[in-house]
Amino acid sequence: MVHALEHLVVRHTHRLPLPTATAGGGRGDVAARRFDAALMSVGFKLSAGLLEKLSRLPEETVLAVAARTLDTVREIVGDHVRHNVYFVDFPANVPDTFDFWRCCVAEALGDDTVRPGVIERLRAGVLDLLTLPSYGTYRHTYEQMLAAHDELIAAAGDRMTVLHPGGTPDEETTALYLSLAGSTTPLGDEHLRDLALLAAHRADGPQPEAIPVREHRAVVNRARLDAGADLLLDTVTDVLRLACALSGGDVGLREPTRFRALSRPVRRALLGSLDAVVAEAPAKLADVAAHREAWKRLGERLHPHEYPRWPHAAEVFAVARGEKKAPSFDSRVEELLGRGDVIGAAELLTSAPGRLLRALDRLLRAADGRKELDAVLTAFESAVPHASGRVVLSLREHVQNRTGTAGERRVFVNRVGAAWVTADTRPPLPPAVRERLCAVLDAETRRRLPAPGHLLVDPAVLDVALPLSGRATAAGLGVLPRGSVSPVEGELLRFFTYWKQTARRTDYDLSALVLDEDYATVTWLSYTALTAVEGAHSGDITDAPEGASEFIDLRLGAVRGSYIVPQVNLYSGEDFEEVEESFFGFMLRETEQKGRPFEPRTVRMKSDLRGPGRVALPLAFERGEDGGWRARWLHLYLRGAPSANRVEENRVSVAVLLRGLLARTPLTVRHLVDLMGPEATATTWWDGSTPPDGPVTYIGLERPAGLPPGSRVLTPENLRDLIPA
Template sequence: MLQRLEAMVVRHTRRLPAPAARAVHAGAALPAGQGATAARQFDAALMSVGFKLSAGLLEQLAELDEGTVVDTARRTLATVRGITGDHVAHNAYFVDFPANVPDTFAFWTSCVTEALADDASRASTAGQLRTGVLDLLTLPAYGNYRHTYAELLAAHEELIAAAGDRLTVLHPGGTLDAEVTALYLALAGSATPLGEEDLADLRVLAGYCAAGPQPEAIPVRENRALVNLARLDTGADLLLDTVTDVLRLACALSDGDVTLVRPTRFRSLSRPVRRALIAGLDTVVAAAPAKLADVTAHREAFKRLGERLHPHEYPRRPHAAEVFAVARGESAAPTFESRADQLLAAGEVTAAAGLLAEAPGKLFRALDRLLRACPGQDERDAVLAVAERAAPRVAGRVLLSVREHLHNRTDEPGGTRVFVNRLGRAWVTPDTRPAVPPDARERLITALDAETRRRLPAPDHLLIGPDVLDVALPLSGKATAAGLGVLPRGSVSPVEGDLLRFFVHWRQTARTTDFDLSALLLDASYGTLGQLSYTSLTQVEGEHSGDITDAPEGASEFINLRLGAVRGDFIVPQVNIFSGEGFEEVAESFFGFMLRDGDQRGRPFEARTVRLKSELRGPGRVALPLAFLRGPDGGWQAKWLHLHLKGSPSANRVEGNRVSVATLLRGVVGREYLTVRYLTDLMAGSGTVVTRWDGGALPDGPVTYVGLERPAGLHPDSVVVTPENLRDLIPG
């Protein structure tokens, strides 16, 4: 458990908890203060995978005994290799890739020739040729590695170090308990929903930290469910103020989905647990009977939960019984939304706004509709006044989401709407809504900016790394994958290097699974110029490493692109599931990209050139992690997408989704996201001194630093915000 907790701290914070020195037994270890040599060797090993010890951490490790440093190095190297994707052997179908990749037709011809020369496959291949349709998967030479990973390594020269190689610095941390507690408080108290991996980590941390300090507030309901799970085990009071809190806790008890997106199969529960859940429901409804309306949104889940809780066994808890009566349809509990709909249908817009003000978050999510429904200026003014009064009670992420919506809510005809659900499933439709009057939109934007500015901290000195300014605010972490260098959807970051290389790795769980890495090349009008895929192994721009169709031990595919030769304005990598298990079924799957100088050589996969490694998880059969855009100066930028297309159950190919990908990309590229720049501008307007740090000397005193990487030499009392904890910028 302690090793797992240490790995969490390294992944989330890029800090290494202070190792405890090993006990020294006669002849078993060198005394403390003799770890300098081992620390330098540890640093060198880290650099081979793109990590490095900070000067302070190197000095700290050197003061320990050699055995402690070696143990720490072994654990930490395993963690960072997992972060970069270097924990697996990345073989490629063509042993010399990217050199000597054949033309697609020539390669397929060679596979057919080999099959005809093989007694076992000759008859089947000849029969298919006579029909005019040939299944490539029946050819012995197609889709499976023809060499070992060791043979691939022998075929490639060593990577030449370059100044542009990634170097992620690990900094010294406090004790393991202190670091784990701080991480728990940060995740549990997050103002924005967490992603799948972060929720899994919070579940572990909540159990470990149940008896320690707790967050002052837990605004995100999913987080509260996992904290309640730990509190239930320790006998502490549960944090419940809606019936849905109880439902989420029941899902957590069954290892189900606390986000309530996927149905949970509830387990049998012990009598003490049933009694606690029934008591929680009874208390919530007794205090606020109107909260029975929340049952309607999850009626089926509550019905299934009732079968496990046996509410009839608790006659002294009549309010809990009402929950399940509503779920079964025996009692009515109209929701805010349905009551507001009735008022709107009757033309009572102001009354609808007043009703929704009792649930301020729902009011703000309905503002666009309310403003469009107003028959005149008086009604619009009344709705805006209700919104201005309710704003202080609205969650910060909702304020920012509405602000971003209004910024993109223009009155230009012919626009499109991009929808992305909580799982990253995306679709685009024409925008046929009437415009929101410009004066109403501007008044609301002014009110939102003022409320956000009021909530933001006011540090004396805010130090900004310039590359972070175009990073989108993480208003939700649900569809943002875990990994290295991952930024929120809509973020833009520069791409520097001669060679851009994508990679995908997957390992199937139980059945043959074929993932296909592809890349679309689009012009400025989103028209297709070309592609790299298993059906198009070579183009002017680069090469595809070859198709792998089975991955019991894991498989990798690569696309190599010479950026100087790329036609058009967009590069869109994608991962298509051709057959087998989905992204959420495979044992492991991740996507990433590397950047190299033209003369660096090296293996197909080199950890220290990896700029992004993103877990592939989602409900669709086509993944679109990010796209590359040619900037105004001719250079390239990465724009993060984190999207999935539903696709087909099988045989997904880049040729089949060109139009949908281009349409979706047009909608995402045309949308303007709220970025770090927006918040820092608000802070500057409140009197905070904001300085862009260009890599020079750092201030002597403490600052609040926001950047992509923590710089060495910051004052120890500084507040540091990097992509790993960017959610801390979102006001509560």
């Protein structure tokens, strides 16, 4: 378990916890240098400080740390699996699609066991590729594929991720637990699972000053319940979330949970907490209606009638069954708006500042006349100081995109990354109102931001979107929040996807759609179009019991369009949440580097594929006015068809979605840097030179070496800490 926690620390922080043991004579120096060399082969490196500290440890300790860390970083970059290709010397000698299919048919006709069935289908005018013996499965071993490729030639542009020295394992895991539990923005599913693991070991140790996100609180409460510690519950919904956590369900309450049988001590703990919450504030019964069915199912497991000493807990289930009236807050707001009482609705919403900010656009559109408009704006200004920083910034992003431009489209992305587009029929907000809203929101954000002292900023981070939700970022390496933009430099762009099925035959298809400046299709690369002017596809794999990989190689200088949209289509089998493992990534390299299809040193990004749809859109690439390319992060899933999804069939919906997304302007790090700038003692743009002498607040894509002690470091791994509470 200690090693599992160490794995989490390295993955989340790129810091290596160091054992407390010391040794004299520097016996670990040789092992440390070998460790560093092994790391460099997969695109990682020890910082000078970490190399020095490891050199002071015993050799056997360094070797043990090295073995564990290498396993961790290989998994981070996607090098923990074998990436084979269908065409053994890809990207060279990839055949024309129809020539390849004719070859597969010819081989099948030469096979006595399958010839009759193939002839029968061909007579009917049908070519079923999956019935051809030579199609869709590897025709050579992984070792034979390796032998067909030259060694990778190192280049200055290869990725090198630096690992820095950490404190003791206990110090590092505690710091990571406090960071995740106290995050002001919701964590993604993987980070939430990591928090559960950390909380189980830190429930009785130091705790964050506050746990503002309710989902995080549910995960921590489960660990505290197991440890016999006091629970952090102040709403009835907190109790429901805890019950979901105990049953392994969705603490976000988006999906129904099948509640498990609960032990008597756990039932007493839940009912006693529920009774205390309602006894202190009976009005909180109004929250029950929002999850009425879940409360009914939970009541069947808790048996509240067996505990008459907790009558207030029984009221919760009476409300869920409709035996007791408790109008919800939202229903009261809807009633007022239904009567046209905008002023009354605004006044009521001031008691729930977050809800007022979320409903502000609707209130402004419903306001009739100057009196109602002023009342809504006054209510908004009184509520802003009491809303969470995440809600304040979310509203700021919303307002800056409410321009009312003719033909504007609305893009909806739910919590799990499913996206759709529709026409924007809302009337525009008046420019004066938008300016007033932005000024109030910016002033409030500036008030909450801590004084940064000396602000040191890497300009490359300025166009990274603020992580207002961890669900807008997939887990992985080099992954940025949805809407972020980052430059792409290199001659060759190579996409890859890997999947391993759990129980059923599963076929994923990696494709790349090329669009022109008007979002019209130029071409695509997929199993139905193996080659194009732009590049080549590695070949279709249709079964992955031991895991399978597909690649697309693109020569950026040859791309005829303005946008490149890679996608992973589920053709058949298990979806992205059923398979044992699935991920996507891209590499950048120069032509003369050669190398294997998958080279970990050239991987710039690798993200897990875990979403609800059947078409995954991790990111897109757009050509800038200067002719250079940049990545635009999407992290989206389209519903797609139940089976046989292909790039040809979804290109129109992808183009419409991309057009709508690129029309939006996300709130980026630049926004907060601009707000912090006037409060900084100095602002320096990081150019790789020697850092200042005193502590700094550093914001960048990677932690630089040599920062003064006491510095605050914000990189994509912990950029959520930049969001004020």
